[in-house]
Amino acid sequence: MRTDQILTRLERVFARLDREPERPAHLQTPQMSRHRVVLLGSTLAFYLAIVVAVLTTSWLVRLDWQIMFFRPYEQWPQVHAFLDYLVVLGQRGPTAVMVAAWLGWRCWRQHTLRPLITLGVALLLLNVTVGSVKLGLGRLGPHYATEIGSAELFAGGDIFPSGHTANAVVTWGILAYLASTVVTRRVLSVVSAVVSLSVGATTVYLGTHWVSDVLLGWSAGLLILLALPWFEPLIARTEAYVFDVRERLRRRAETGRMPAPVVSALTPLLSAGGKWQLRPAADAAPGAGASEGQVPQPVTATVAAAATPSGTTTVTVHSPTARPAVHPAGRPHVIRSERTPVTPAGSRRPAHTERAAARGAAARPVAGG
Known part of the structure; x- marks a missing residue:
């Protein structure tokens, strides 16, 4: 471009x-x-x-x-x-x-x-x-x-x-x-x-x-x-x-065309409605700022960038007060990384026994003879 x-x-x-x-x-x-x-x-x-x-x-x-x-x-x-x-x-x-x-x-x-x-x-x-x-x-x-x-x-x-x-x-x-x-x-x-x-x-x-x-x-x-x-x-x-x-x-025209910087501790995701959703980045401390048994949820925020006369850029994030996640009784919360993606045809992840057999077969090749 x-x-x-x-x-x-x-x-x-x-x-x-x-x-x-x-x-x-x-x-x-x-x-x-x-x-x-x-x-x-x-x-x-x-x-x-x-x-x-x-x-x-x-x-x-x-x-x-x-x-x-x-x-x-x-x-x-x-x-x-x-x-x-x-x-x-x-x-x-x-x-x-x-x-x-x-x-x-x-x-x-x-x-x-x-x-x-x-x-x-x-x-x-x-x-x-x-x-x-x-x-x-x-x-x-x-x-x-x-x-x-x-x-x-x-x-x-x-x-x-x-x-x-x-x-x-x-x-x-x-x-x-x-x-x-x-x-x-x-x-x-x-x-x-x-x-x-x-x-x-x-x-x-x-x-x-x-x-x-x-x-x-x-x-x-x-x-x-x-x-x-x-x-x-x-x-x-x-x-x-x-x-x-x-x-x-x-200088004013050049600073006005500068892109807004991205916050290092937040991962911006663009939702279908055109709003930015901020999630904790991978290097952020897990569970930081949340009480025990709760995981921070995505919040809808607005990122505004303003150029100062000295050439730096100030980023302001406006977001509503985060509320703790509420789960129905009998269904404990599961971390996203532990979930198994499911499709209409079933799970894409093979069973544990199949994965073990595949690893064993790869480790002990059969020699012809």
Whole structure:
């Protein structure tokens, strides 16, 4: 009988991840270096400057209105159809699915969950930071502007900063952040920069965002990428926690499938009714636990096995109180081993005289002569 364990799809994935107990040595976790800290500080200062410029209705707001009146989608209508498809590279749903599929394959090859967890942390930071600023400032878009020259703030809108632009920076930039080699990181950095710049410029062309929205979206996405090394300990702890939960579930499943041990002093017999009957084993002391002249009788019992966290198994036998055997008067009890099995045709055991004659004949063979 085959006893091969049938693995589920999730168990096969984790079995693949377990081929190597440690992450490959060539994968380096990004650190918060001095160069990265300087870039983070500069980007944060640029971010705050854009917000202040919009709040004070400065020259940046006047530039927004000038480009809106220019209507780029009317100046170059021949590229409108192409840019309608290009802007999809900044939408959160399609881009998250595409990048998650690639990073899932990376997890499969590198035997680690870090790429997917890093993507999840980055998208969570993006939604929290960008979403809170959008709802807090409430700026209206160019198509819904009501007063020429105003910043259109605190009017119930949700376009400042540009979500398409920030999502393009984070989603495609995470590929460069998780690159395995220096050359790959540089190539992917250029590709992600081109994609994010193109998506931001496309939103301005289509008239869905102001220029200041796009500038703030670029800086918001870059801030998240630059701050990710601070979250690396959290990512490592999350990965360790996921593997620990998987191991506990696996151990629980394995112990739950273990057969119940058999009690050495009892011989289990399965009756026709499907219940277990326990009889004393052959090596048990005869008459133990019974009074003189009485022999323990079979009792119907229920055997329950329970696995403990330490890996041992506890067996509990539930049985009713054994009652002494009662025999009719004039018929003394005979031990099973002394009984003679009887069939309808008579006893299968020959008479004592026949057995003695057979033994004598075998001992004194008759020689011919």
